[in-house]
Amino acid sequence: MPLYAAVDHIHDYVVQAKGAFNETLLxxxxxxxxxxxxxxxxxxxxxxxxxLGETCSWIARNLPFVDxxxxxxxxxxxxxxxxxxTLWIDPMDYQDQLKASIDVLxxxxxxxxxxxxxxxxxxxxxxxxxxxxISDWKNTYVEECERCSVRSSCAGFFSTGRPKLSxxxxxx
Numbered sequence: 433m434p435l436y437a438a439v440d441h442i443h444d445y446v447v448q449a450k451g452a453f454n455e456t457l458l459x460x461x462x463x464x465x466x467x468x469x470x471x472x473x474x475x476x477x478x479x480x481x482x483x484l485g486e487t488c489s490w491i492a493r494n495l496p497f498v499d500x501x502x503x504x505x506x507x508x509x510x511x512x513x514x515x516x517x518t519l520w521i522d523p524m525d526y527q528d529q530l531k532a533s534i535d536v537l538x539x540x541x542x543x544x545x546x547x548x549x550x551x552x553x554x555x556x557x558x559x560x561x562x563x564x565x566i567s568d569w570k571n572t573y574v575e576e577c578e579r580c581s582v583r584s585s586c587a588g589f590f591s592t593g594r595p596k597l598s599x600x601x602x603x604x
Contacts, residue, residue, distance in 0.1 A: 433460055435472045436480045436489030446479050464497055471500040477512070477519040478548075481526035488533035492540035501537055503530065504565075505548030507591030516596075523553040524600040534558045550577075551586045553600040566590060579603040 437444040440453035461583060463470050472491060480487070484503070491501060497532055505523065506512055512519055523530075530546070537544040538561075546554060547565035554562050564587050573589035577583050580603040589595055 433470060433472055435461075435474060435487070435491070437483055438487045439483075442479075442483065445494055460495060460498065469499045471502055472498050473502045475504045475506055476521075476523070476526060476530075477506045478521040479519065481521050481529055484526065484529040485532045485536065488536050488544075492536050492542055496540050496542055498542065500543045500545065502545055502547050502565075502579055503533060505546075505587070507548065507588070507590045507593060508596055513594050516594075519566070520596055522598045523549055523599070524598055527555050531555055531558055548587055548590070550598075550601065551582050552576075552586060552602050552604055553598045562587065564588075574601060576601050576603055 434447065435443065435456055437443040437453075443456070444450050460470055460472070466506040472495065474484065474487060476484065487498070488501070491498070506519060508516070508520075534544055534546075544561060545565075546558065546562040551559055551562055551564065564585055566587050566589070570590055570592045571588050573583060573588045574597065577588065580586065582604045
């Protein structure tokens, strides 16, 4: 289930649908009522990353029963390309929010993972939460990755869309 903010009007703006926040919460509650597994997904971009700590604190307080929270790097394809100027943020610029969010969720015993971000742009203290999450058919690596000692466990990059590279890309 996508959840992009702890505030209804911000989530609704991100998905461009009035009432989407309430529908999402109702969906989570109905699924859990029927004993279904629920993963909350937060795609990290310029509209969501600055509020990530607030959103994850809200999840820890209000949805601690979800089975997993995925903090996901942006796949720069489709509407993301069309809205590149609005959405792009270098992952290096939201590391503090990402670290704090991982801490809040893991302290609340909410399972959390980082998807779709190369290990080199993730603070070493939270790299254990990173998952090689990009499907092999759309996964690629850049030249800097050739000398990286952790490439085999790194998510790398999407080969689809129009990739934007972080200033933090470097071999580990």
